[in-house]
Amino acid sequence: MSIKPLASVILTFVCGTTLAQPAQPLPDPATTDPRTLGWMQGFPPAPEKTIRFEDGSFYKFPRTRWTFSHVRELWPTANVWRGPSAATPLSAAPRPLDAISFTDDKGGKTTWAEMLTRTYTDSILVLHKGRIVYEKYMNIAEPQVPHSVFSITKSFVGVLAATLAAEGTLDLDAPVVKYIPELKDGAYGDATVRNLMDMTVGVRYSEKYADPKAEIWDYSRAGGSLPVAADYAGPKTFYEFLLTLKKEGSHGEAFAYKTVNTEVLAWIIKRVSGKSLSALMSEKIWQPLGVENDAYFTVDAIGTEGGGGGLNLTLRDMARFGDMMRLGGKYNGRQIIPQTVIDDIRKGGDPAKFTKAAYPDVPGYGKGSSYRSMWWVSHNAHEVFDARGIHGQRIYIDPKADLVVVKLSSHPVASNLANIPLTDRAIEAVAAHLMND
Amino acid sequence: MSIKPLASVILTFVCGTTLAQPAQPLPDPATTDPRTLGWMQGFPPAPEKTIRFEDGSFYKFPRTRWTFSHVRELWPTANVWRGPSAATPLSAAPRPLDAISFTDDKGGKTTWAEMLTRTYTDSILVLHKGRIVYEKYMNIAEPQVPHSVFSITKSFVGVLAATLAAEGTLDLDAPVVKYIPELKDGAYGDATVRNLMDMTVGVRYSEKYADPKAEIWDYSRAGGSLPVAADYAGPKTFYEFLLTLKKEGSHGEAFAYKTVNTEVLAWIIKRVSGKSLSALMSEKIWQPLGVENDAYFTVDAIGTEGGGGGLNLTLRDMARFGDMMRLGGKYNGRQIIPQTVIDDIRKGGDPAKFTKAAYPDVPGYGKGSSYRSMWWVSHNAHEVFDARGIHGQRIYIDPKADLVVVKLSSHPVASNLANIPLTDRAIEAVAAHLMND
Known part of the structure; x- marks a missing residue:
């Protein structure tokens, strides 16, 4: 596989949009283990085998085979606590599936x-x-x-x-602005929570990574998923970015998978x-x-x-x-x-x-x-x-x-x-x- | 308490050096709860109540009352896994100590x-x-x-x-360079592991925070504890920084508490x-x-x-x-x-x-x-x-x-x-x- 330019490959790290399949043959998976390749092995790892956030190298395959299991070592994170109890046992009844x-x-x-x-x-x-x-x-x-x-x-x-809706805390049929009045002037000004949930929002937000002007770039930079230039002056948080989105088309009519809808939904459930x-x-x-x-x-x-x-x-x-x-x-x-x-x-x-x-x-x-x-x-x-x-x-x-x-x-x-x-x-x-x- | 300039206060976040006691009266602890003060409360928190890494605000009191419990939300981190078992029970026999x-x-x-x-x-x-x-x-x-x-x-x-020494993996009387040959030309070229352990290394490394040229600054920037300027060209990892340290005085003679000695010791135990x-x-x-x-x-x-x-x-x-x-x-x-x-x-x-x-x-x-x-x-x-x-x-x-x-x-x-x-x-x-x- 040819390595795509950095600017192209990084964005999907966050968004998971569906892209076209490449024509090039894929690398042999057996040759891509970070240990055999030396990625991030040793104290310190060799300079040419070091994965960093600041140069965007974290998202180039086969380095991703290391990155996806080491995300917290590259970004700040928030913990989801498991609680104080012992884990629920998982019983095993192994079956030989390999040859199916x-x-x-x-x-x-x-x-x-x-x-x-x-x-x-x-x-x-x-x-x-x-x-x-x-x-x-x-x-x-x-x-x-x-x-x-x-x-x-x-x-x-x-x-x-x-x-939260089943518990009566959140009304899924309510307008988004009932919970986030700050969004009244943008894309979500007349959308409902249900539109977010089912991805039927009309919002100008492109996840087309070939387009350097696609909003996905602004989203990634705003959320800290990407290194930014020293003179970067755009939004610096998810909240700030969501306020910039504009309406395009109508709500509730067609499925359109856009990551930002989930960010708005997350905002709502935090606030309620x-x-x-x-x-x-x-x-x-x-x-x-x-x-x-x-x-x-x-x-x-x-x-x-x-x-x-x-x-x-x-x-x-x-x-x-x-x-x-x-x-x-x-x-x-x-x-x-x-x-x-x-x-x-x-x-x-x-x-x-x-x-x-x-x-x-x-x-x-x-x-x-x-x-x-x-x-x-x-x-x-x-x-x-x-x-x-x-x-x-x-x-x-x-x-x-x-x-x-x-x-x-x-x-x-x-x-x-x-x-x-x-x-x-x-x-x-x-x-x-x-x-x- | 007057707020010290940012450049002064941040360094001890990492190093824990002992400083002189200030003359100013301290703030009333009862008035410094981040919840009552509004620090990082709400979605989003108010702009003037937001704590960030990039502007160094994380280390200004009373924000530190929030920061010290939220470190991973500001910096990348590595996990120390607790293991798969239930926790060792801690029995309680409460005693009324408050009035002692x-x-x-x-x-x-x-x-x-x-x-x-x-x-x-x-x-x-x-x-x-x-x-x-x-x-x-x-x-x-x-x-x-x-x-x-x-x-x-x-x-x-x-x-x-x-x-590791008790297990025979590490010789505490051995020279540091037995394990980290890269350090042969610097401060640790003729120090022993025991010198590190007991903080009796002669190394030119100042934790005097009033001095903008103190090595503590380079250490903090190298380790990512501090934001750096866009044109920063100094060491970018702990390893790179440790290679820059120069000898000053002699080893094994007097206690001198210097954080970098522990970084070298950590390097050694990782390598062995x-x-x-x-x-x-x-x-x-x-x-x-x-x-x-x-x-x-x-x-x-x-x-x-x-x-x-x-x-x-x-x-x-x-x-x-x-x-x-x-x-x-x-x-x-x-x-x-x-x-x-x-x-x-x-x-x-x-x-x-x-x-x-x-x-x-x-x-x-x-x-x-x-x-x-x-x-x-x-x-x-x-x-x-x-x-x-x-x-x-x-x-x-x-x-x-x-x-x-x-x-x-x-x-x-x-x-x-x-x-x-x-x-x-x-x-x-x-x-x-x-x-x-």
Whole structure:
């Protein structure tokens, strides 16, 4: 793979927009382990093997194979406390899945184990009926080290917002400005909270990375995800940036995936709860789940969590969260998220609005699919719904197969198309295997 | 208290040098709570109530009352993992200590409770015979939130180095250059590891903050603790900075407290163990202790932990560590640190070398006291030994009274003299009370 110019590659670190698949062949995953390549090895690492924030080198593949597991060493962060209790036990009933074969999206014969390598997997865990049937750590991944989940962050924010609504703290049909009057003159002046939740906001905000004037650049610089020039005079926080956005088109008509909508939603839930995003997630999700490890968010210059893509989790804790979603919000012996919240997400959004989007087709997520409360809803025979983050992060929930697959990756291509089609065929084969057993 | 110029106040954030006591009266502690003052409250906080890294505002009192509990939200950090197990239980046997009265260092009558306020305590815990007799959270402190411990970091590094020596991995009598040949031309070219451990290195390194040319400035900028100018061309990592240091005087003759010595020691233990400081602390101390929460270090631009002052801990976990030191290295049903390591620290260094130092007298730590392996050793009747960090951080171990006191504070004055004399009188009164009971 040719290395894209720095300015091009960095932006998706935050946003997880779906990009086109490159024509170049991809590097052999087996040759990209940071330890064998020497990235950040030794005290100090060799100068030419050192990864830094200030020069933007952190986001060049294969350095990303190190970066995605070391985010907090490059950016300031806010902690999501796990609580004082012992972790909820996860029982294991290992199954030999490696040799399960299937036809990939290009028509070739391949296996589960090959899929893991081909999609640059860092770690993967399969829960069947709540038990671990498969768990694997590759590259430099370790069970206790949080990994960036990119846009899966959005799905957490969506669940938190829906939970506050179910509790009566937040009205999803209310205008955004009921909670954030500061936004009255911009893009969100006449949008509703529901428009944010379902990504149907008409806002002039481009995530087209080939365009140096795209708003994604301003967002990234404002949020501290990118180094800025000495004379930088633009917005210096997420809040300041959101105030600059202008309306384009209308609200509520078509799905349009834009990271800034989640930032506005995160702002709203902080204001109505009086709590930071990290404190709210700890209280409502992380503590009741009984996770093993603290999670964390990257933050901007004034400590504001990146609600669109700043979350970092460990694999097993992500699996616990996924299984709670599969079980209608119940986990660890209690109802953690209201059943109505999960039911509403599974019921999905409006497929007609999803189809209207100028959004590249993703297998299983084309006509008839939808997006609801920051979750992707397939409406397929298995009623699969999922959370996804760029470079191959995934929470895949198949209620019909009693299956949850969580996956952390460092795929070189910032495109869902580069890894989801292959990954999903593999998961479907495993689901069939486990169901027929 | 008048606010010192930014350039003056920041440096001790890292170094914890002992400074002169100011003539101005101190602000009333009751009026300095960040919540009542509005510091970092709200989404977003008011512009004039916002604390940032880039403008250095993080280190101006009373903002420090917020900063010291929110370090990771301002700097990149490395995690010290607590391990997968449940925490070691801490049993409680509460005692009413608040009204215990004593004569303070100015000859006035005061109480334990008054001492807590007067020394700007954030949290404090008293263990007697291993049980919690007193535990209190003030200001914005919470049990699960790590707090900067400043130079207490050094005492952890000292214990780790002594442990590696006891295990045969490190020779404390060896020259520094045996492990770090890169240092052969500078201050450490003919120093031994023991010189580092006991702070008897002759190095031209000033922590005099009134002097803008003092090396402390270069250290702080190199380590990322301070914002730097756009045209900054100096060292950008701890490693690069340590290579610039020049010899001054001789080694092994007199105690001279210099933070950079601990950075060199941290470099050595990383190189001989092949592990980062955070990984080593997790493996050797944090996991075996059975702590409640992860700890963390601030890191420089390439992820190197600040071994001289970068550690952040929760109060109860600091108490577990302190009790392990009191118990000769045994805790949680096992020998965590070799008994010989603790015995050697308690035996102390050479009081003659300590007395030679141009170091302000601290009650209990004047003539006859010493410094050993990054610990302060009183050689008093109670055989008290302790770890201390600027602005009132403390692990105070009184073996004769079976007592451990841990204290986290945000005292406005960057001087041990501003809080230790009062704190120690209070602890001595509590020790007498508990012993006579």
